[in-house]
Amino acid sequence: MTDETNIAGDSSADARSSDVLRKLIGLAAAMVIIAGLRSARPVLAPLALAVFLVITSLPILRELRRQRVPNLVAVPLVLLLIVGVLIGVSAIALNSIMEIRDALPEYGVRVTAMYESVFAWLGDHRLIAPEAAAEIMVTPPQLVELATGAVRGFAGFMSLVVLVALIMLFLLAEAGGLPRKLRTAMGRADADLGRYGRVMSEIQRYLAIKTATSMATGLLVALLTFSLGVDFPLFWGLTAYLLNYVPTVGSLIAAVPAILLALVQLGPSTAMLTATGYLVINLGIGNLIEPAVMGKRLDLSPLIVLLSLLFWGWVWGPIGMLLSLPLTMVLKILFENTHDLAWIAILMGPARDQREIALDTAPARRADDLLT
Secondary structure (H helix, E strand, O other): OHHHHHHHHHHHHHHHHHHHHHHHHHHHHHHHHHHHHHHOHHHHHHHHHHHHHHHHHHHHHHHHHHOOOOHHHHHHHHHHHHHHHHHHHHHHHHHHHHHHHHHHHHHHHHHHHHHHHHHHHHHHOOOOOHHHHHHOOOOHHHHHHHHHHHHHHHHHHHHHHHHHHHHHHHHHHHHOOHHHHHHHHHOOOOOOOHHHHHHHHHHHHHHHHHHHHHHHHHHHHHHHHHHHOOOOHHHHHHHHHHHOOOOOOHHHHHHHHHHHHHHHHHOHHHHHHHHHHHHHHHHHHHHHHHHHHHOHHHOOOHHHHHHHHHHHHHHHHHHHHHHHHHHHHHHHHHHHOOHHHHHHHHHHOOOOOHHHOOOOOOOOOOHHHHHO
Protein backbone atom coordinates (compact mmCIF):
# COMPACT_ATOMS: atom_id res chain seq x y z
CA MET A 1 0.00 0.00 0.00
CA THR A 2 2.84 2.31 0.88
CA ASP A 3 4.55 1.62 -2.44
CA GLU A 4 1.35 2.42 -4.34
CA THR A 5 1.00 5.69 -2.40
CA ASN A 6 4.60 6.65 -3.18
CA ILE A 7 4.10 5.87 -6.86
CA ALA A 8 0.94 7.98 -6.94
CA GLY A 9 2.74 10.85 -5.19
CA ASP A 10 5.65 10.68 -7.61
CA SER A 11 3.27 10.71 -10.57
CA SER A 12 1.49 13.76 -9.16
CA ALA A 13 4.78 15.57 -8.60
CA ASP A 14 5.92 14.72 -12.12
CA ALA A 15 2.65 16.07 -13.53
CA ARG A 16 3.04 19.33 -11.61
CA SER A 17 6.65 19.68 -12.76
CA SER A 18 5.63 19.02 -16.34
CA ASP A 19 2.87 21.62 -16.10
CA VAL A 20 5.28 24.23 -14.69
CA LEU A 21 7.83 23.43 -17.37
CA ARG A 22 5.20 23.75 -20.09
CA LYS A 23 4.14 27.17 -18.77
CA LEU A 24 7.76 28.36 -18.60
CA ILE A 25 8.35 27.23 -22.17
CA GLY A 26 5.18 29.05 -23.25
CA LEU A 27 6.33 32.23 -21.48
CA ALA A 28 9.76 32.00 -23.11
CA ALA A 29 8.14 31.52 -26.52
CA ALA A 30 5.95 34.59 -25.92
CA MET A 31 9.03 36.68 -25.09
CA VAL A 32 10.75 35.52 -28.28
CA ILE A 33 7.64 36.36 -30.33
CA ILE A 34 7.40 39.85 -28.79
CA ALA A 35 11.09 40.50 -29.50
CA GLY A 36 10.57 39.36 -33.08
CA LEU A 37 7.53 41.62 -33.51
CA ARG A 38 9.51 44.62 -32.29
CA SER A 39 12.59 43.96 -34.40
CA ALA A 40 10.47 43.41 -37.52
CA ARG A 41 8.51 46.66 -37.05
CA PRO A 42 9.41 48.16 -40.49
CA VAL A 43 7.77 45.19 -42.22
CA LEU A 44 5.07 44.01 -39.82
CA ALA A 45 3.57 47.41 -38.93
CA PRO A 46 2.64 48.34 -42.54
CA LEU A 47 1.48 44.76 -43.10
CA ALA A 48 -0.83 44.92 -40.06
CA LEU A 49 -2.25 48.26 -41.24
CA ALA A 50 -2.87 46.81 -44.71
CA VAL A 51 -4.54 43.70 -43.24
CA PHE A 52 -6.99 45.77 -41.17
CA LEU A 53 -7.81 47.98 -44.16
CA VAL A 54 -8.45 44.87 -46.25
CA ILE A 55 -10.66 43.36 -43.54
CA THR A 56 -12.66 46.60 -43.46
CA SER A 57 -13.04 46.58 -47.25
CA LEU A 58 -13.97 42.89 -47.65
CA PRO A 59 -17.74 43.56 -47.38
CA ILE A 60 -17.46 45.97 -50.33
CA LEU A 61 -15.53 43.39 -52.34
CA ARG A 62 -18.07 40.70 -51.43
CA GLU A 63 -20.95 42.92 -52.57
CA LEU A 64 -19.26 43.65 -55.91
CA ARG A 65 -18.84 39.92 -56.48
CA ARG A 66 -22.49 39.30 -55.67
CA GLN A 67 -23.31 41.84 -58.38
CA ARG A 68 -21.32 39.59 -60.75
CA VAL A 69 -18.44 42.06 -61.10
CA PRO A 70 -15.35 40.06 -62.23
CA ASN A 71 -12.57 39.67 -59.70
CA LEU A 72 -10.11 41.39 -62.02
CA VAL A 73 -12.34 44.48 -61.90
CA ALA A 74 -13.62 44.29 -58.30
CA VAL A 75 -10.20 44.14 -56.64
CA PRO A 76 -8.78 47.25 -58.41
CA LEU A 77 -12.03 49.13 -57.72
CA VAL A 78 -11.84 48.47 -53.99
CA LEU A 79 -8.14 49.29 -53.94
CA LEU A 80 -8.71 52.54 -55.82
CA LEU A 81 -11.46 53.46 -53.37
CA ILE A 82 -9.23 52.94 -50.33
CA VAL A 83 -6.17 54.58 -51.93
CA GLY A 84 -8.36 57.50 -52.99
CA VAL A 85 -9.50 57.97 -49.40
CA LEU A 86 -5.89 57.77 -48.16
CA ILE A 87 -4.73 60.28 -50.78
CA GLY A 88 -7.59 62.63 -49.94
CA VAL A 89 -6.79 62.45 -46.24
CA SER A 90 -3.10 62.99 -47.03
CA ALA A 91 -3.89 65.99 -49.24
CA ILE A 92 -5.96 67.63 -46.50
CA ALA A 93 -3.22 66.98 -43.97
CA LEU A 94 -0.45 68.31 -46.22
CA ASN A 95 -2.40 71.43 -47.16
CA SER A 96 -3.20 72.13 -43.50
CA ILE A 97 0.41 71.58 -42.43
CA MET A 98 1.63 74.00 -45.10
CA GLU A 99 -0.91 76.62 -43.97
CA ILE A 100 0.12 76.13 -40.35
CA ARG A 101 3.79 76.48 -41.28
CA ASP A 102 3.09 79.76 -43.12
CA ALA A 103 1.07 81.10 -40.17
CA LEU A 104 3.54 80.05 -37.47
CA PRO A 105 5.67 83.24 -37.51
CA GLU A 106 2.59 85.30 -36.68
CA TYR A 107 1.48 82.85 -34.00
CA GLY A 108 5.06 82.71 -32.72
CA VAL A 109 4.99 86.44 -32.03
CA ARG A 110 1.72 86.06 -30.11
CA VAL A 111 3.04 83.09 -28.15
CA THR A 112 6.21 84.99 -27.25
CA ALA A 113 4.16 87.95 -26.06
CA MET A 114 1.96 85.67 -23.94
CA TYR A 115 5.03 83.94 -22.50
CA GLU A 116 6.62 87.25 -21.62
CA SER A 117 3.50 88.53 -19.88
CA VAL A 118 3.00 85.28 -17.95
CA PHE A 119 6.61 85.01 -16.83
CA ALA A 120 6.70 88.71 -16.00
CA TRP A 121 3.76 88.15 -13.67
CA LEU A 122 5.42 85.09 -12.17
CA GLY A 123 8.66 87.02 -11.73
CA ASP A 124 6.89 89.95 -10.07
CA HIS A 125 5.38 87.53 -7.57
CA ARG A 126 8.75 85.77 -7.13
CA LEU A 127 7.35 82.45 -8.30
CA ILE A 128 10.04 81.87 -10.93
CA ALA A 129 13.56 83.12 -11.57
CA PRO A 130 14.25 85.16 -14.75
CA GLU A 131 16.93 82.73 -15.95
CA ALA A 132 14.46 79.82 -15.64
CA ALA A 133 11.95 81.70 -17.76
CA ALA A 134 14.55 82.25 -20.47
CA GLU A 135 15.36 78.53 -20.60
CA ILE A 136 11.79 77.44 -21.31
CA MET A 137 10.88 80.33 -23.63
CA VAL A 138 9.60 79.16 -27.02
CA THR A 139 10.76 81.39 -29.87
CA PRO A 140 9.14 81.81 -33.32
CA PRO A 141 12.09 80.17 -35.13
CA GLN A 142 11.65 77.08 -32.95
CA LEU A 143 7.98 76.86 -33.90
CA VAL A 144 8.80 77.26 -37.62
CA GLU A 145 11.44 74.52 -37.36
CA LEU A 146 8.88 72.26 -35.67
CA ALA A 147 6.42 72.68 -38.55
CA THR A 148 9.18 72.22 -41.14
CA GLY A 149 10.09 68.92 -39.52
CA ALA A 150 6.44 67.86 -39.72
CA VAL A 151 6.42 68.61 -43.47
CA ARG A 152 9.61 66.58 -43.95
CA GLY A 153 8.07 63.69 -42.05
CA PHE A 154 5.05 63.81 -44.36
CA ALA A 155 7.20 62.40 -47.20
CA GLY A 156 7.84 59.32 -45.07
CA PHE A 157 4.11 59.00 -44.45
CA MET A 158 3.39 59.06 -48.19
CA SER A 159 5.93 56.30 -48.79
CA LEU A 160 4.11 54.27 -46.13
CA VAL A 161 0.82 54.85 -47.98
CA VAL A 162 2.37 53.49 -51.20
CA LEU A 163 3.71 50.41 -49.40
CA VAL A 164 0.37 49.73 -47.69
CA ALA A 165 -1.50 50.10 -50.99
CA LEU A 166 0.86 47.63 -52.67
CA ILE A 167 0.38 45.07 -49.89
CA MET A 168 -3.39 45.54 -50.02
CA LEU A 169 -3.44 44.84 -53.75
CA PHE A 170 -1.99 41.36 -53.22
CA LEU A 171 -4.07 40.68 -50.11
CA LEU A 172 -7.31 41.53 -51.90
CA ALA A 173 -6.31 39.38 -54.85
CA GLU A 174 -5.66 36.43 -52.49
CA ALA A 175 -8.77 36.90 -50.34
CA GLY A 176 -11.04 34.84 -52.57
CA GLY A 177 -8.90 31.72 -52.34
CA LEU A 178 -8.20 31.93 -48.63
CA PRO A 179 -10.89 29.46 -47.45
CA ARG A 180 -9.63 26.87 -49.94
CA LYS A 181 -6.04 27.40 -48.77
CA LEU A 182 -7.06 27.02 -45.12
CA ARG A 183 -8.82 23.73 -45.84
CA THR A 184 -5.79 22.50 -47.80
CA ALA A 185 -3.48 23.45 -44.93
CA MET A 186 -5.72 21.50 -42.53
CA GLY A 187 -5.66 18.50 -44.85
CA ARG A 188 -9.48 18.31 -45.00
CA ALA A 189 -11.53 19.48 -47.96
CA ASP A 190 -14.68 19.66 -45.78
CA ALA A 191 -13.07 21.37 -42.74
CA ASP A 192 -15.41 23.64 -40.78
CA LEU A 193 -14.14 27.24 -40.94
CA GLY A 194 -16.94 28.63 -38.80
CA ARG A 195 -14.52 29.71 -36.06
CA TYR A 196 -12.49 31.78 -38.50
CA GLY A 197 -15.66 33.21 -39.97
CA ARG A 198 -16.80 34.25 -36.52
CA VAL A 199 -13.51 36.01 -35.80
CA MET A 200 -13.58 37.80 -39.16
CA SER A 201 -17.21 38.87 -38.68
CA GLU A 202 -16.57 40.42 -35.27
CA ILE A 203 -13.41 42.19 -36.44
CA GLN A 204 -15.30 43.67 -39.40
CA ARG A 205 -18.13 44.76 -37.12
CA TYR A 206 -15.76 46.41 -34.67
CA LEU A 207 -13.79 48.23 -37.37
CA ALA A 208 -16.96 49.40 -39.12
CA ILE A 209 -18.41 50.82 -35.90
CA LYS A 210 -15.11 52.42 -34.89
CA THR A 211 -14.70 54.00 -38.31
CA ALA A 212 -18.24 55.40 -38.22
CA THR A 213 -17.85 56.87 -34.72
CA SER A 214 -14.43 58.29 -35.63
CA MET A 215 -15.89 59.98 -38.70
CA ALA A 216 -18.68 61.42 -36.56
CA THR A 217 -16.12 62.70 -34.05
CA GLY A 218 -14.02 64.32 -36.78
CA LEU A 219 -17.04 65.96 -38.40
CA LEU A 220 -18.32 67.38 -35.12
CA VAL A 221 -14.85 68.68 -34.17
CA ALA A 222 -14.50 70.35 -37.57
CA LEU A 223 -17.91 72.01 -37.16
CA LEU A 224 -17.05 73.06 -33.60
CA THR A 225 -13.76 74.73 -34.48
CA PHE A 226 -15.26 76.33 -37.60
CA SER A 227 -18.19 77.79 -35.66
CA LEU A 228 -15.85 79.20 -33.02
CA GLY A 229 -13.57 80.74 -35.64
CA VAL A 230 -10.52 78.61 -34.82
CA ASP A 231 -8.13 78.38 -37.77
CA PHE A 232 -7.66 75.14 -39.74
CA PRO A 233 -10.96 73.41 -38.78
CA LEU A 234 -10.45 70.67 -41.43
CA PHE A 235 -7.10 69.78 -39.91
CA TRP A 236 -8.54 69.54 -36.39
CA GLY A 237 -11.41 67.38 -37.67
CA LEU A 238 -8.97 65.08 -39.48
CA THR A 239 -6.76 64.87 -36.38
CA ALA A 240 -9.75 63.99 -34.20
CA TYR A 241 -10.84 61.33 -36.71
CA LEU A 242 -7.44 59.61 -36.85
CA LEU A 243 -6.61 59.83 -33.15
CA ASN A 244 -10.03 58.52 -32.16
CA TYR A 245 -8.65 55.09 -33.08
CA VAL A 246 -6.02 55.53 -30.34
CA PRO A 247 -7.66 54.53 -27.05
CA THR A 248 -7.57 56.53 -23.83
CA VAL A 249 -5.12 59.28 -24.81
CA GLY A 250 -6.04 59.77 -28.48
CA SER A 251 -8.85 62.24 -27.81
CA LEU A 252 -6.67 64.20 -25.39
CA ILE A 253 -3.79 64.41 -27.88
CA ALA A 254 -6.19 65.63 -30.57
CA ALA A 255 -7.76 68.29 -28.33
CA VAL A 256 -4.69 69.94 -26.80
CA PRO A 257 -3.25 71.62 -29.97
CA ALA A 258 -6.65 72.97 -31.03
CA ILE A 259 -7.30 74.38 -27.56
CA LEU A 260 -3.85 76.00 -27.47
CA LEU A 261 -4.40 77.55 -30.90
CA ALA A 262 -7.79 78.88 -29.78
CA LEU A 263 -6.06 80.40 -26.74
CA VAL A 264 -3.36 82.10 -28.84
CA GLN A 265 -5.68 83.18 -31.64
CA LEU A 266 -8.92 84.13 -29.89
CA GLY A 267 -8.25 84.26 -26.15
CA PRO A 268 -9.14 82.32 -22.99
CA SER A 269 -12.93 82.38 -23.43
CA THR A 270 -12.80 80.71 -26.86
CA ALA A 271 -10.23 78.23 -25.58
CA MET A 272 -12.62 77.27 -22.78
CA LEU A 273 -15.47 76.85 -25.26
CA THR A 274 -13.24 74.70 -27.48
CA ALA A 275 -12.22 72.52 -24.54
CA THR A 276 -15.86 72.15 -23.46
CA GLY A 277 -16.90 71.21 -27.00
CA TYR A 278 -14.19 68.55 -27.26
CA LEU A 279 -15.23 67.17 -23.88
CA VAL A 280 -18.91 66.95 -24.83
CA ILE A 281 -18.16 65.34 -28.20
CA ASN A 282 -15.77 62.73 -26.84
CA LEU A 283 -17.92 61.88 -23.82
CA GLY A 284 -21.06 61.68 -25.93
CA ILE A 285 -19.60 59.48 -28.66
CA GLY A 286 -16.96 57.56 -26.72
CA ASN A 287 -18.91 56.89 -23.52
CA LEU A 288 -22.51 56.79 -24.71
CA ILE A 289 -23.02 56.16 -28.42
CA GLU A 290 -20.09 53.84 -29.12
CA PRO A 291 -20.71 51.44 -26.19
CA ALA A 292 -24.43 51.37 -26.98
CA VAL A 293 -23.80 50.41 -30.61
CA MET A 294 -21.03 47.92 -29.92
CA GLY A 295 -22.74 46.34 -26.95
CA LYS A 296 -21.02 44.26 -24.30
CA ARG A 297 -19.56 41.80 -26.77
CA LEU A 298 -16.54 43.99 -27.57
CA ASP A 299 -15.89 45.29 -24.07
CA LEU A 300 -12.35 45.51 -22.76
CA SER A 301 -11.18 46.30 -19.29
CA PRO A 302 -9.94 49.93 -19.03
CA LEU A 303 -6.67 48.59 -17.66
CA ILE A 304 -6.29 46.29 -20.69
CA VAL A 305 -7.00 49.23 -23.02
CA LEU A 306 -4.25 51.29 -21.40
CA LEU A 307 -1.79 48.40 -21.31
CA SER A 308 -2.49 47.54 -24.94
CA LEU A 309 -1.80 51.14 -25.95
CA LEU A 310 1.53 51.11 -24.12
CA PHE A 311 2.48 47.65 -25.37
CA TRP A 312 1.67 48.08 -29.07
CA GLY A 313 3.09 51.60 -29.06
CA TRP A 314 6.35 50.17 -27.71
CA VAL A 315 6.34 47.32 -30.24
CA TRP A 316 5.29 49.15 -33.44
CA GLY A 317 5.45 52.87 -32.67
CA PRO A 318 2.68 55.23 -33.92
CA ILE A 319 1.10 52.55 -36.12
CA GLY A 320 0.99 50.24 -33.11
CA MET A 321 -0.78 52.92 -31.07
CA LEU A 322 -3.25 53.46 -33.92
CA LEU A 323 -3.98 49.74 -34.16
CA SER A 324 -3.63 48.90 -30.46
CA LEU A 325 -7.35 48.46 -29.80
CA PRO A 326 -8.10 46.48 -32.99
CA LEU A 327 -5.10 44.23 -32.36
CA THR A 328 -6.16 43.63 -28.77
CA MET A 329 -9.72 42.95 -29.89
CA VAL A 330 -8.41 40.36 -32.36
CA LEU A 331 -6.54 38.60 -29.56
CA LYS A 332 -9.60 38.72 -27.29
CA ILE A 333 -11.86 37.29 -30.00
CA LEU A 334 -9.34 34.54 -30.75
CA PHE A 335 -9.09 33.68 -27.06
CA GLU A 336 -12.90 33.57 -26.76
CA ASN A 337 -13.04 31.10 -29.62
CA THR A 338 -10.27 28.87 -28.23
CA HIS A 339 -11.48 26.59 -25.45
CA ASP A 340 -8.19 26.37 -23.56
CA LEU A 341 -7.62 30.17 -23.66
CA ALA A 342 -11.15 31.41 -22.96
CA TRP A 343 -10.11 32.33 -19.41
CA ILE A 344 -7.73 34.97 -20.81
CA ALA A 345 -10.66 36.61 -22.64
CA ILE A 346 -12.56 36.70 -19.34
CA LEU A 347 -9.65 38.47 -17.65
CA MET A 348 -9.40 40.97 -20.53
CA GLY A 349 -13.04 41.96 -20.23
CA PRO A 350 -14.66 44.22 -17.63
CA ALA A 351 -15.91 42.81 -14.34
CA ARG A 352 -19.29 41.17 -14.90
CA ASP A 353 -20.99 37.80 -14.91
CA GLN A 354 -18.58 35.34 -16.50
CA ARG A 355 -21.47 33.57 -18.20
CA GLU A 356 -21.85 36.59 -20.49
CA ILE A 357 -18.32 36.17 -21.85
CA ALA A 358 -18.02 32.39 -21.86
CA LEU A 359 -17.61 30.59 -25.14
CA ASP A 360 -20.58 31.47 -27.30
CA THR A 361 -22.28 28.53 -28.96
CA ALA A 362 -24.40 30.64 -31.31
CA PRO A 363 -23.95 29.71 -34.97
CA ALA A 364 -21.24 31.70 -36.74
CA ARG A 365 -21.33 32.98 -40.28
CA ARG A 366 -19.49 30.81 -42.76
CA ALA A 367 -15.92 31.91 -43.47
CA ASP A 368 -16.55 31.48 -47.20
CA ASP A 369 -19.23 34.18 -47.04
CA LEU A 370 -16.91 36.59 -45.24
CA LEU A 371 -13.77 36.06 -47.30
CA THR A 372 -15.27 35.78 -50.77
